[in-house]
Amino acid sequence: MSDALLGQISETVASAQTVEQLTRPLLTMLELVTGLESTYLTRIDETAGVQSILYARNSKVMQIPEGLSVPWGDTLCKRALDAGQPFTDDVAGCWGDSDAARALGICTYASTPVRMEDGSLFGTLCAASSEKRPITQEGRQVLLLFGTLIQQHIQRENLLEKLQRANRELEGFSFTDTLTGLPNRRFIFQELGRLFSLAQREGRRVTVAFIDLDGFKQINDTYGHETGDAFLIEVGRRLAAGMRGSDLLGRLGGDEFVLAGLGPAQGQDSELTVAAMRRRLAALVEGHYDLPCCAMDYPGASLGIISADPRQTTVDQALQDADAAMYLEKRQRREARAQPA
Known part of the structure; x- marks a missing residue:
């Protein structure tokens, strides 16, 4: 050769x-x-x-x-x-x-x-x-x-x-919650940065909602962890079914979920958007659940919903504000339940 x-x-x-x-x-x-x-x-x-x-x-x-x-x-x-x-x-x-x-x-x-x-x-x-x-x-x-x-x-x-x-x-695994199949905390935090950048370019606000499933520990204690897992999966499915195409949904961990999306244009009334999201999320989460080992009526979750201005609020600050709003509602709901009939 x-x-x-x-x-x-x-x-x-x-x-x-x-x-x-x-x-x-x-x-x-x-x-x-x-x-x-x-x-x-x-x-x-x-x-x-x-x-x-x-x-x-x-x-x-x-x-x-x-x-x-x-x-x-x-x-x-x-x-x-x-x-x-x-x-x-x-x-x-x-x-x-x-x-x-x-x-x-x-x-x-x-x-x-x-x-x-x-x-x-x-x-x-x-x-x-x-x-x-x-x-x-x-x-x-x-x-x-x-x-x-x-x-x-x-x-x-x-x-x-x-x-x-x-x-x-x-x-894909690193960005996915293994139980619900929804995006996980890592993915949500990464994509929220992109959502804030998009909202700033388009002159819009960002609506961020924290969802905490009240009474989840009681579900686990009463029916077992398999039922608790099935409940979380079904909540995730209902939330995903009610999303808009541009919304960002994920499970933060435990019984907490987050939903974020583009809000109204700067200068428009953001309270109407927050109220509409509250009604939408409440309707999605509350109600009857037919789970593999039991059926139950779930009274609802604590919702912390804020409308953030991406020009003035960072992603971290928006998440802290939504988390604080959620815990405020959680305390109010707990106090309301404790009031004598």
Whole structure:
């Protein structure tokens, strides 16, 4: 193998980011080394019984088109694998029963399987010609080498895809409350910053509501933690169902939830928006719950709702104000319940 060819191979392997970027230059080099006019990489779906041409290079009369799919059982690739014969310059005499080879006019054919680490067959790397041509020892070596390089790149690409998918899943978990499936505290605090920035650009206020489920400890003590969890899940579902498209909803932890959204334009009456959100949240949370192990009527939650001006109030201050408003209502509700009838 010449130094020039080795240099080309090395440069191609080093620069290729995808299987296609690796394969196309290798097909060109494979044609130059073997002298066969068509070089191509196939993908084999043994379950569906189909072989498809992924990438192809055709330099003369014979054309093997990319995207071509043929029955796997009719291909030269399967015959070569079954017979353990990777090369022939007499396709008609050797495998004259292949309709696909006859239709494409293949006379000379060489291939090597591309297998994954687990032994599964990804596809084949092939070279073919409509003329009778010998293949040199160098040509066979290059075919085997290129098949191995493509196999390694496919495995590397698959591994990278798996890692990226795993990272996306981990990121999703890191922003998701595992019980309710709602965004968690980390996500809420991050997105509230974006919501405040948007409101400031649009000259609007931000409405922030803290929701604390009164009597949640009693539910746990009376019916058990499984029922308490089911109750939290159902509250989260009801709140999510009542959201506007632009609202931000999440579970802060325990029995506390937060809902935030764009409020009225600066200068408009924000009290009407706060009152409307209070009615909406009360209607969503209060009422009858049919839980897996019991049914109950829930009297409602303590709500701390504020309308923040993003020009003057930080996210942290808005959260503190909503939290303070919620605890004020909680104390008022507790005192009201303690009053004699």
